[in-house]
Amino acid sequence: MPDQRTPSNMVGTLNERAQHLLKVLVERHISDGQPVGSRTLSRDCGLELSPATIRNVMADLEDLGFVRSPHTSAGRVPTVRGYRVFVDSLLQIKKLNSLEIEQLQRAVDATQNTTELVQSVSTLLSGVTRLAGLVMLPRHNTQMLRHIEFLPLSRDRVLVILVLNEHEVHNRIIDVEREFSAADLQQASNLLNERFAGRDLLQIRNDLLNELQATRESMNVLMETALAMAGKVFENDEETEDYVLQGQTNLMNFAELADMEKLRQLFEAFSEKREILHLLDRCIDARGVQIFIGEESGYQALDECSIVTAPYTVEGRVLGVLGVIGPTRMAYERVIPIVDVTARLLSSALNSRS
Amino acid sequence: MPDQRTPSNMVGTLNERAQHLLKVLVERHISDGQPVGSRTLSRDCGLELSPATIRNVMADLEDLGFVRSPHTSAGRVPTVRGYRVFVDSLLQIKKLNSLEIEQLQRAVDATQNTTELVQSVSTLLSGVTRLAGLVMLPRHNTQMLRHIEFLPLSRDRVLVILVLNEHEVHNRIIDVEREFSAADLQQASNLLNERFAGRDLLQIRNDLLNELQATRESMNVLMETALAMAGKVFENDEETEDYVLQGQTNLMNFAELADMEKLRQLFEAFSEKREILHLLDRCIDARGVQIFIGEESGYQALDECSIVTAPYTVEGRVLGVLGVIGPTRMAYERVIPIVDVTARLLSSALNSRS
DNA sequence: ACTTGGCACTCTGCCTGTCTGAGTGCTAAC
DNA sequence: GTTAGCACTCAGACAGGCAGAGTGCCAAGT
Known part of the structure; x- marks a missing residue:
């Protein structure tokens, strides 16, 4: 699990020098893709250390699982764990100019x-x-509904237009049981806009459930169909x-x-x-x-x-x-x-x- | 140039047997990807011919550019021209079951x-x-406009909805110089629907140019703005x-x-x-x-x-x-x-x- | 005149052995 | 703790040899 900046990656078991060598090794390997040998590292690490010393350190790093040899005599490459330590603790992030x-x-x-x-x-x-x-x-679940509009398409189908966040427009087609006149639909969208414009889709979906129950008692027909339609719009709105x-x-x-x-x-x-x-x-x-x-x-x-x-x-x-x-x-x-x-x-x- | 079923591919220069061998060779190469040698062909071609004879024919086919050897001793593979002849004249299309x-x-x-x-x-x-x-x-250039609708988005922007072919919905946002009320827009869309619904987009685009000139004289303000808006909708409609x-x-x-x-x-x-x-x-x-x-x-x-x-x-x-x-x-x-x-x-x- | 068998030739793929360069591990000395 | 030295290992490059597949051509058969 990538858990940044925690010492769970055991970087603590490494002394300053070993960390530095690991860092140079990873950098070197990143830049040319080859396994890195003790001689190269001794040349590039900036410390005055002989290849033999480096080899000892590398052997330790290998025991701890930070590097490995692809084969007997091929230098070392970082393991996933080595990269992890590198990324979490060793790497200096370059500022973009x-x-x-x-x-x-x-x-x-x-x-x-x-x-x-x-x-x-x-x-x-x-x-x-x-x-x-x-x-x-x-x-778009978390996006704000700016405007909703219904247009009759055919007897049993209505086009729903959702304007989100000013720029984003979504269309949906819903099936309805009976025919609605343009005026009906206009009224319905007015109602819904009044009630829901300015909220995000997730909120709307939650509120809809409550409102549907509340209005069942008030017996406002118009209101009820409007909400029913809205229900259809948002119901099969599984985040694709x-x-x-x-x-x-x-x-x-x-x-x-x-x-x-x-x-x-x-x-x-x-x-x-x-x-x-x-x-x-x-x-x-x-x-x-x-x-x-x-x-x-x-x-x-x-x-x-x-x-x-x-x-x-x-x-x-x-x-x-x-x-x-x-x-x-x-x-x-x-x-x-x-x-x-x-x-x-x-x-x-x-x-x-x- | 792919010019089907014309004898321009010189299939005419081949006798029956050569054609048949070319066909078998191509089929064979298609099915296993290897260069096809004279022995294999002699076995598979269905005719009673020795490999030596096949070699003679293959040499001819190579001279005519229908097949080639990847190297001295590797059988033959079809050239592009060989495939062309195969596709145009030799191949029997399988019926799908x-x-x-x-x-x-x-x-x-x-x-x-x-x-x-x-x-x-x-x-x-x-x-x-x-x-x-x-x-x-x-x-969609050739698709039929079923319905057009305008919705005000902000002071200077209008959302245009085009319903094509019953199922297809397109949105466009256009910039306008002055504010339009919902009623204005409603009227405009009514006008345009009356005039253009049922035609395809290409027609509409052409007609628009004419109509724009015609109405300039009749001085109907509403009409003119409606057409102007429609102009904006369809103008930058380069088929993407x-x-x-x-x-x-x-x-x-x-x-x-x-x-x-x-x-x-x-x-x-x-x-x-x-x-x-x-x-x-x-x-x-x-x-x-x-x-x-x-x-x-x-x-x-x-x-x-x-x-x-x-x-x-x-x-x-x-x-x-x-x-x-x-x-x-x-x-x-x-x-x-x-x-x-x-x-x-x-x-x-x-x-x-x- | 077409077909065929035979033969020499060529090329690829594969295996083998050899050699070199790079790198390691270990040990003994500093 | 660090270093030099030495024996060992391995990959990669190179050359030689060999088998398999296929060709081209020639001469003989039908």
């Missing part, structure tokens, strides 16, 4: 409606990180979650995903969506950046991958999650702030237009 | 709104053929074409696409969409099944692939194209009827609900 932020900002400003925005933020993430970018569509994924092809450049079977499983998971959505759901309650490394995600298809996510919000309410997927060996110190900033940008973009 | 058709039918019947339908037809194609399925979204692709991962099982770089280019073309859409556009005027083999498509990313497409229609008007993408070595005799039938099914599904 203002130029990069500006670039992100510009791309966000350029788009208008929400789906377009989500699309381009996803493309943005994938472009900047050279990994796969991922943005969950905003859950979805996400936009961009830049899958970036993942095809990584040696660790060169195995076609592995890659197929991964791509299948992407189009299957279910597993990925579950994973994203688990990130939605985290206050900030959340990271799953390798098998930590619990999904076989993501074994060789890491996911870095951050939730985005409107008026303090979490609407969704965005992030990137890449090989475990990714440049966390760059990716983490990018995901973080992007989530903030998307949040403020959504805020400013709601 | 009623069970398969029923299966397709059921899947189509199960879905409701258009996007869902397109989605599931694409999944269907990919599932049945084990290739990538492709369905272009219906062009799109398609739904399913089952890309199927393509990863084919040996001829095992080269990661090649595969990346292909997948990039899929998410880029532009090239694929151009290609589909070229298929839209064909009356029936259209096939591009290998480089015939003209796009480098599709070099190793073939595309089989068929247009689908509503009331005789072509709304879009669907098809499959797979390696050049695909089971044409099965794929062609599947694509053909699926297009018909989609057409009739769209017809029955419009």
Whole structure:
């Protein structure tokens, strides 16, 4: 379980020097993908230590499960646990320079409606990180109803239009038992607007149940049909979650995903969506950046991958999650702030237009 | 250029026996992917011919460009031209048995709104053929306007709702110079419904230009603003074409696409969409099944692939194209009827609900 | 004139052995 | 606790050998 900044990862058992060496090893491995040997490390670690000494330390690190050798004589690579320690305790996050932020900002400003925005933020993430970018569509459950409107379609079908958050428009078609005149429908929508405009969908759904019972006694026919219709609108409103994924092809450049079977499983998971959505759901309650490394995600298809996510919000309410997927060996110190900033940008973009 | 059933592919230069051998060779290569040698062919061709004789014929076929050897001693594989002849003149299309058709039918019947339908037809194609399925979204230019409605959103913005073909609902937001009351908007939509409901969007767009001039003289203010608004609705209505692709991962099982770089280019073309859409556009005027083999498509990313497409229609008007993408070595005799039938099914599904 | 068997040739795939470079573990000395 | 030295191991690259599959061509058969 990714539990940030807790010492549960046993980093405490490592002395200063071992931590430093682990850090350099991970950085080195991230940057060139090769197993790191004692000589290289001795050269690059900045301390005056011979390869032999390094070897002793490495042996300890291996015993503790932070690194491992792919084979007898091949240097060490970090294990998932090694990455975990690195990410939680060792890594120094790079600040983005203002130029990069500006670039992100510009791309966000350029788009208008929400789906377009989500699309381009996803493309943005994938472009900047050279990994796969991922943005969950905003859950409209927590969005505010601005306006509701009914239009007659045919004898037994009515088109319902929901305007959410000023920009977002949703359509639904409901089946009704008897014919309604345009005037009937007009009245119904007036009633509902009066009562529900300005609240979020979740509230509305809850309130509806209460109101339906309350009015049953007052015997107001108009009111009752209006509420019944509203009931239909919101009843089968199971959050159909979805996400936009961009830049899958970036993942095809990584040696660790060169195995076609592995890659197929991964791509299948992407189009299957279910597993990925579950994973994203688990990130939605985290206050900030959340990271799953390798098998930590619990999904076989993501074994060789890491996911870095951050939730985005409107008026303090979490609407969704965005992030990137890449090989475990990714440049966390760059990716983490990018995901973080992007989530903030998307949040403020959504805020400013709601 | 794919020009079906013309003898331009020089099949005429081949005698009966050579044609038969080419046919068997292509079939054999399609089914197991290996280069076909003279001995195998002599065994499988059904004629009583020694391998030596076969070799002579194969040499001729190679001279004419229908087959080639990957290297000195490796049997022959069909060239693009060989496939072309095979597809145009040699192949016997398998009839689908009623069970398969029923299966397709059921899947189509199960879905409701258009996007869902397109989605599931694409999944269907990919599932049945084990290739990538492709369905272009219906062009709404040729769809019928059933109803138009305006709703005030804010002082200077109006939400426009277009109901097309009974089931399809589109939203658009337009900016207006001055505020309109709900009543104003109601009147405007009434006017426009009277005039335009029942026509297709392309007609409407044309008519609008004329009407705008005609009413300028009659000085009917209401009329003029209504038409002006309608103008705004339809002006920036550039057909944004799109398609739904399913089952890309199927393509990863084919040996001829095992080269990661090649595969990346292909997948990039899929998410880029532009090239694929151009290609589909070229298929839209064909009356029936259209096939591009290998480089015939003209796009480098599709070099190793073939595309089989068929247009689908509503009331005789072509709304879009669907098809499959797979390696050049695909089971044409099965794929062609599947694509053909699926297009018909989609057409009739769209017809029955419009 | 077409068909066939035979033969030499070629190429791939596979296995083997060898060698080198990189890296480790261990031990003994500092 | 640190270091140098040494024996050991392993992957990767390279060359040689061998079997299998297939071709092209030629000469003989029908």
